Amino acid sequence: MNYEQARFNMIEQQIRPWDVLDSQILSLLAIMRREDFVPPACRDLAFVDMEIPLPPHSNPSQCMLAPRVEARTLQDLAVQKHEKVLEIGTGTGYMAALLAHRAQQVITLEIEPSLADTARQNLTKAGIYNVEVRTADGSADLTKTLSGAAPFDVIVLSGSVAEVPASLLALLKVGGRLSAVVGCEPMMRATLITRVGQDAWRTTEAWDTVAPRLLNFPEPSKFTF
Numbered sequence: 001m002n003y004e005q006a007r008f009n010m011i012e013q014q015i016r017p018w019d020v021l022d023s024q025i026l027s028l029l030a031i032m033r034r035e036d037f038v039p040p041a042c043r044d045l046a047f048v049d050m051e052i053p054l055p056p057h058s059n060p061s062q063c064m065l066a067p068r069v070e071a072r073t074l075q076d077l078a079v080q081k082h083e084k085v086l087e088i089g090t091g092t093g094y095m096a097a098l099l100a101h102r103a104q105q106v107i108t109l110e111i112e113p114s115l116a117d118t119a120r121q122n123l124t125k126a127g128i129y130n131v132e133v134r135t136a137d138g139s140a141d142l143t144k145t146l147s148g149a150a151p152f153d154v155i156v157l158s159g160s161v162a163e164v165p166a167s168l169l170a171l172l173k174v175g176g177r178l179s180a181v182v183g184c185e186p187m188m189r190a191t192l193i194t195r196v197g198q199d200a201w202r203t204t205e206a207w208d209t210v211a212p213r214l215l216n217f218p219e220p221s222k223f224t225f
Helices: 003-018 023-031 040-045 067-077 094-102 113-125
Strands: 084-088 105-110 131-135 152-161 172-184 187-197 200-209
Touching (some): 023 067, 023 094, 067 094, 067 172, 067 187, 084 094, 094 113, 094 131
Parallel strands (some): 084 152, 152 172
Antiparallel strands (some): 172 187
């Protein structure tokens, strides 16, 4: 397989048509070897417009998001070189790698220990050293897990939630942004929440998509007669 041609096709046929036009992000996608972050058995699927399931397959919601979703999220957040980022849902570390090229520091949380180990190995092989992978449940109380690292300029949820917990919003600096796919199937919204004051927020629902759930985040109660 010609990976360079496949990468070019991914950018030109999937990502540009999804209104990802930031030249710096497109250049980053061209040099970041996505194929090195997918499970070996799925290497030839690295540039396909799909979610890629991740081992140990104990939960079908654990996957790499589609390339266009990762790219547009990165564009929406407009991460700057001086900023500190928190990611919930490391997976194999690809999104953390992209964020690391844009940010000063990235802390990323992964609930599955084997995936966290894989992400650490992938990031080291890619020569990325401003990412710290911590094995933790992003839906839990993060006070001890983050041990004074908050507040953050940017928070990224690499998966969907029914609603964004107030506890995560509280970890943002004033001026900070949180990106998450919010809602329930069949329609979810890519949501960007900006902290504009100590107790003030601005919410933008930029585009429609569907993404697998992050584990253990609360679901709305189902209506029953």
